[in-house]
Every structure is written in structure tokens, then in C-alpha cells.
Amino acid sequence: MNKRTEYIFGVSSLIGLLISVGLTVLALRSGNYAPDAGAMIISLGAVNVVLAIVVVGALLKAEEHWKRICELGPAGQLKDERIRMLIGQSELARNSGFEVARIIHNIQDQLRDRINELFQATEDIDNGHPPTVEELLDLQRTNEMFYLFLVDNLKIMMDLLTGRRCAVTIKIVEGSEGGVFMMRTFMRDAASYRSRKTADSSAAEYPYYDNTAFREILSGPRRSFYVSDNLGAEATYANSNPAWKRLYNATLVCPIRMQLNGEVPADRREYSVLGFLCVDNREGGLDRPDCIELLASVADSLFNHFLMLDHVTAAADRAIEEHTAC
Known part of the structure; x- marks a missing residue:
């Protein structure tokens, strides 16, 4: 159905509506609230004509649509389904992108507040006016809760990006x-904690070289991340957990680190590495620039927080020892 025919149907509908409204207004103005049979018949007839035109137009349009699909055959139907699917995927990607941005904003908002609190505490400690034991312990608890908030939000973000169920550590x-260097699990997301706690307790600490990802970042060719969507195909991959294949087959690891020696060639750079953000799942989807860059950006922003938290934790330990000795 061409534009001209659609225009005719539209004008017909408008004319029918105007006739109905006009007759109604005329009846009201003349004080005839119960119009005579002639006026009623004319009004209903006009409405029926308009409805008939609209119905015929809709049927013609539907017939044209199905005729086009039949001419193209199954391929045409598949093409239409594919278009609808792509539109749906585009809308989903748009919504997921907004949610990822919101998660990153929430993390940075909380990180700013926690760093500010720790900065004030470290200044007081360095100036010889440390907070009380209760205040220091409260700071520790608050920041441990922040890290649980962090890994849970990172899990949601990586689930959205990969379309898989991820675990974050x-x-x-x-x-x-x-x-x-020894490795220790500091925090896991709440969803994966139960299935992973046995491995954490059986190997509370282990040498960094027992895990290929940590070894390549700490002592390899200065890699800034480690990623694989199919660890089972990595002939040289090693892990201290003998049951790792039951838990995951893909991983992304980004270091929490800072470069120490300024602008030098890559093979001569030295880093202070405090820890790692680790993501894994069974199906993959992690070896992508957006996953790598987003996780690395969060890992980089954690470095100063780790340093200050360690400073406050050490001060709390000293305060507890002094309090116990008294």
C-alpha cells in the first residue's frame, strides 16, 4: 500500500469523525438531545463507512506484508525475525550500557568517601593523635563492607557485559x-562465596608462581593483565586449586598496582603490586576490550585505598596490643 492510499484512508477517517462530531453538536445546539431517526441513521451510516474503509485498509496492508514474506520465502521471514532480534539486542545493549555506567559511578562514589575517611585517620596517626581503638576498628569494618559492596557490584557489571554468571575475587x-610473594584471598562476591570457601580455607596462602596469571603479571614480560576465554586449551596454565576446572574455564586478572620509576621503556618499568582483581566464569566472554579496560580502571583506583587501609590496620593492631598490655 503506497503513501497515496494511506493518505486517502487517513482523510476518510478524519471526515467520518468530523461528521459524527458535527451532527452531535448540531443536535445539542438545537436542543434536540434525542435526535430523530434520520439524523441517527445518517450519523451511523457515516461511521460505518469510515470503519469499513479503515478495516479494508488494514487488511490490504496485512495482505501486502504477508505477500512480501511469501515472495521472499522462509528467508524473508527469517530476515524479519532477525531485524526484530537486532532491534531487541540494540535496546538491551543500550540499557546494559547505562547500568554499567551507573555501577562504575556508584563504586567511585563510595571509594571517594572511604579514601577521605582513611586520609583523615592516617593524618591523625602521623601527627601523633591516632583515633581510639574503637574508631580504628569501626574504620576497618566500614572498609571491609566497602570491598564486599565492590565485588558484588563488579559481579553484576561483568554478568551484564558477558551475559554469563561470573565470580569476582x-x-x-x-x-x-x-x-x-604469597597470595591470599581477601574478598569474594557473595554469590560465589559458598562454592569457593573450601578452596580458600584449604590453601589460605600459596606462592604467586602456582598460578599462571599472577606469575605472568609479577615476573613475566610486564603484562598489565591476564585473560583467557578457554583455559582448558592453555597448555601451560597452572592453578594452585586442583578443582579449578569444575569452577571456571575463563578468567580475567588485573593488578592493583602503581608504576614506580616514571617514564621508562616497558621492559624496564618497576611496579608496586598490592593485589589483584580477578573475574572468572565457565563460558568466556571476558577477552574483550571493554571488560579489560573497565576492570583495570577499578583496579588502578584501588591502589591508594589499599595503602591507606593497610596503614590504618597496622595502627589498629598496635593500639590493640598496647591496650592489651595495659
């Missing part, structure tokens, strides 16, 4: 007497 780098 914060790993801490700790020194040892032998000079070997």
Missing part, C-alpha cells in the same frame, strides 16, 4: 620470610 599480595 580480590587477591592480596603478601611477603614471606623467604622473600617469595
